[in-house]
Amino acid sequence: MNNKAVILGCNYYIGLSAIRCLGVHGIHTVAVDYSSEHNYAADSKYCSERLSAPHYKNEKDDFVQFLIDYAKRQSVPPVLIPCHDSYVEVIDQHLEELKEYYLITQTEQGLWTNIMNKEILNEIAKEKGVLIPETVRVEEENFIEKIEENIKYPCIVKPTDSPAFVAIFRRKVFKVQNREELEAAIKKANDAGLEVIVQRIIPGFDDHMYTFDAYLNQESKVTHWVSCQKYRQFPINFGASVYTVQKYVPELYEIGAKFLEDIHYKGFAEIEFKKDAETGKFYLIEINARITTLNNMLNKVGVNFPYITYLELTKQEIGTKAIEHDTNIAFCYAYEDILAIKDYMKTGQLSIPQIIPTLFKKKTYAIWDWNDPKPAISFLKMMNSKMFSRLSKS
Incomplete structure (x- = not known):
């Protein structure tokens, strides 16, 4: 296999x-x-080559070149x-140029960008009959009345462009309790030049969050899939997964595939x-169009998505596979999970009685690997450096 695999984004x-x-x-x-x-990922023993590129946003044209x-x-x-x-967005914008030189899974320019845009995704989901949280656009007539009558408080102010929002505010959404907080959140977004929508909060604790992870071949057919149940996120309630367990949920395949x-x-x-904790129905929240x-x-439960991607794009057989049982294997990002547990408590x-059982499940960790310890060591050095830098400034 002579084709190299170019991995964009190695500081995470x-x-x-x-x-x-x-x-x-x-x-x-x-x-x-x-x-x-x-970029501690490049310290992995499995990394063959490391490159420093122009910034994907500040020097976009140079980066593509x-x-x-x-x-x-x-x-x-x-x-x-x-x-x-952010790398997905750049590839999508320059798909026609890049696919002349690279093997890329997506062939329809604009599709990645559309499903990453929350407002457009909502419209696509409605068209396809998939449930989404009730949504009101800021520019709609009788905006406040619609919020107070249909959405109700608390609710969330959600960006249409998540990467830009997270880069500025270090969170995925603003949760607001009343009209005053709603107007303040919208002003913050407007001042940052970002568009937002307002959505109803679907009832249910963080363990009501699920994922459907799938690979679709070049005929757009699902060949591999796994479903999972989240337990903890950071920031709590509206953040990224820090503790998630593989969980077989056939209904997610029926909807998602x-x-x-x-x-x-x-x-x-x-x-x-x-x-939804009250109705049991599944609502689509967002789609990640890249490795997560x-x-x-x-990979641990048996589906290596990057390798499947590589095999298909290099014209090799990929077969089919679905994890149709509960393995009880968990993902844990220990550093942020500790912070999340603290905030949940x-x-x-x-x-504590609710947390303790989760500590004894078989886990795969975000960074640590006995067979490849150097990235974890580099990560700890990086965190220590940041901590000492903050202390020296205080």
Whole structure:
């Protein structure tokens, strides 16, 4: 297999998991990031090559040209695997140029961008008959009345462009309790030049969050899938997964596979759902169009999505596979899970007796791996450096 795998975004553990999933099969992995300072994923023993590229946002044209120039020097086209939403956006914007030099799962320009845009995704979901939380646009007539009569408080102010919102506010949404907080949240977003929508909060604790992780081949048919149940997030209630367990939920396949196939999706996708605690119905929350935080656990239960991607794009057999039983294997990002547990207990949402059983499940960790310890050591050094820097400024 001469095709290299170019991994975009290696300053986070998602890139690390992709490198490991490919490198363990002897694939030449290339870790690409805009800075060499914190890209601890590139310290993996499975990383074959590391490159510093122009910034994907501040120097977008130079970044795209950098990728093209690199691919031109290769004997065969590399496989391109983004591990962050911002890289997905850039690839989608320049898909026609990049697919001349790279092997990329998606072939329809604009599809990735559309499903990452929460407002457009809502419209697509409605059209396909998939439940979404009741939503009101800020510019609608009688906006406040619709919020108070239909959405009700508390509710969430949600960005249409999540990567930009998270980059500025370090959170996924604003939760508001009343009209005053709603107007303040909208003003914050407007001042930052970001569009937002307002949604009803689906009843249910964080353990009512589920994921449907799937691979769709170049005919847009689901060939591999796994479903999971979240238990803890950080920031709590509206954050990223820090403790999630593989859980077989056939209904998620029935909803998720049909939806992705109907929109002619190709490659890996993760749909996040929330199960309404009152009705039991599943609501689509968002779609991740790239390798996700759960990747290491998904590989552990038997579905190596980066490798499947690589095999198909290099014209090799991928077969089919679904995890149709409960493995009880968990994903844990220990660093943020500790912070989450602290906040859950502080707010009275979880107690010690509820937390203790989760500590004894078989786990896959975000960063630590006995067979590949160097990235974890680099991560700890990075965190210590940040801590001492904050202390010295205080």
